[in-house]
Amino acid sequence: MSASDKSGTASRRTFLKGALAAGGAVAGAGAARAAGDPAITQIQPWMQELGDGVDVAPYGKPSEYEDQVIRRTVEWLTADPVSSINFTPLHDLDGIITPNGLCFERHHGGAAHIDPAEHRLMINGLVDTPLVFTMEDIMRFPRENHVYFLECAANSGMEWRGAQLNGCQFTHGMIHNVMYTGVPLRLLLNEAGIKSEGKWILPEGADAAAMTRSIPMEKALDDCLVAFKMNGEALRVEQGYPLRLVVPGWEGNMWIKWLRRIEVGDKPWHHREETSKYTDLFPDGKARRFTWEMDAKSVITSPSPQAPITHGPGPLVIKGLAWSGRGTIPRVDVTIDGGKTWAQARMSGPSLDKSMHAFYLDIKWDGQPLYLQSRAHDSTGYVQPTKQALREIRGVNSIYHNNGIQTWYVNEQGVAENVEVS
């Protein structure tokens, strides 16, 4: 008696009723719920009176019921808040756009509050003509729009020695994904004219830390952007307002914020942030440096320690994110039994180069414990490794580039915790 529909089979129509057969609680089972549920037998207060009309703000903010969806810090992580980091609440988000107010950020000398009218970008060094640009000057060059992830190389760094932090916000939250609008760096460099000896650039920030990183000229001329907008509006102060460098797919630290100068040189500068920091110490005492590309990585964001299963057995959405500094993510595998068996996840949303991708596995949970993992494949064929495989090569004294597979153990009550399995 039912109209034909896109899904086709009768089994889809018993999506939730099927939970009865599985022995779990029934959700949304129609008339039975309707009779007993005060939420629909009584008229809700918001239907009985006029809502806000006079103060829909010039710049809106989230519902008061979302006040737990926030950036968080790990207090013991750094010695002082002036050089610190906060984390994106991945477990509470969905899709591939990170809203600007929730984007993690890391600063080394506090966040500079810059008047854009007074801000300048200088290009000097091995160039034909040193130049100084105002923001207005930069806005006159052709611009482009791209969605890119920015991941701190130290993301998941606390996990090198074992499962430490209880929540994907903390284990994986040094990442965000936004649409940047900016001018290709090559246009600005070409305006100054790169001398033939010019093989490296040193971008420098205008904050108190004056952050610098050496970047090879090939990358500078490839897809680097001098960006002034994120998700449509100006960069946030903590994201480098009014100008930051975008280095697609490469270590977050290189995406210099509060960008004020770019020096062209003939060799790398070997500054603090690429020697003392952002290098990987190996067991034999040697260190790997210039580890620029962020390797393919993924994490299940729900269920996770901060996002327990609250509805009991039956239909369950497993969601997560995957990304690669080398391209797109054509495939993610998910296991619920700690790696004994794997299923291919469903991807949803645009698949963009060097952007986050969203994946899902929709299962019927039987109420038994789960060992959840995800494994990303990127467009180069690279497959996300286990933490064990990484440690075998890099030891446990690394801080950076921990892109190992993450495991959440979920108990029968639906509570998840960060674990490791062999």
Next chain:
Amino acid sequence: MSASDKSGTASRRTFLKGALAAGGAVAGAGAARAAGDPAITQIQPWMQELGDGVDVAPYGKPSEYEDQVIRRTVEWLTADPVSSINFTPLHDLDGIITPNGLCFERHHGGAAHIDPAEHRLMINGLVDTPLVFTMEDIMRFPRENHVYFLECAANSGMEWRGAQLNGCQFTHGMIHNVMYTGVPLRLLLNEAGIKSEGKWILPEGADAAAMTRSIPMEKALDDCLVAFKMNGEALRVEQGYPLRLVVPGWEGNMWIKWLRRIEVGDKPWHHREETSKYTDLFPDGKARRFTWEMDAKSVITSPSPQAPITHGPGPLVIKGLAWSGRGTIPRVDVTIDGGKTWAQARMSGPSLDKSMHAFYLDIKWDGQPLYLQSRAHDSTGYVQPTKQALREIRGVNSIYHNNGIQTWYVNEQGVAENVEVS
């Protein structure tokens, strides 16, 4: 002596210096600027002291220097703020993502502040099993991510009788573009089981206005979503928190906010919002109804009345947006002489179905007056018409579906105004 680079020709390197040849002011001309510019001869205050470290907020907000980037209202447009509208500041934005706090919105009975734990979605009428869903229930169905524009059918409505409002925020700002995360409506309808007589749905809102619109079953089962996230986080209160209908490419009024019920019926309900409102009155006294699809449209957002040219002649970025309820935008034409000659604009960013597209024309402005227009082509082959062509068919008593070509006149001082040209 200069290194080879991606752009190739020497002419690119004189991008700004070329402004000298054009007779305009020089921007960014290197050493000359550096010598005289206090912004770089003095050490900026933000480099002399530590910035914010202790209060990078749990939910961030824009720089204080961006306090003019806001939603605005047109006070005389409605009788009372309780049923009112505000407008997206398109001239200040870029790319294709509208940040959540700046998304225009229209409400008819104020914005309802709903406790998601108490919210319910009922599906009733010509279904096998009436159902009531909690938010948690909805979160257990498979979900999808899509970027869609939402345009009020009355966008540009004030312009039917001629150039009225001075700024694209007001003439075109009843639109936004975000990534929605939600459950395909067909999954929920199929859960209830659509009876064979069920040919229409009536979604209903939980606000004081209890907004309703009739939607044909074909569309309901096609790409409609029951959405709970926008740009990664929960819907904003004024955008329908915690749940809204998404009706891709169709009139914004149909995207019922604070979605609480969907009734399945065998014929349209002909409620107020599809009879008294959202119909187009023709010169012969007949009215066009059920004008669901938003036709292809575009507008130049800068230069525009709220975004004058402040830098004088030389390199100028003309930017704009284009969209179509029927597909993508493969092409936009731009004219600077009021339609005598047209150039094809450069598109930048992902081209997504029923989403905004960003276009640019990078020109050398000679300082003479400009008559700027843009003309969108959509993927069905439809070409955006002139306002004159629309009026010839629809008369001037329309309110809705004004997708005519917009003209800005820009004078020698760079100031733009809303005009019409034959």
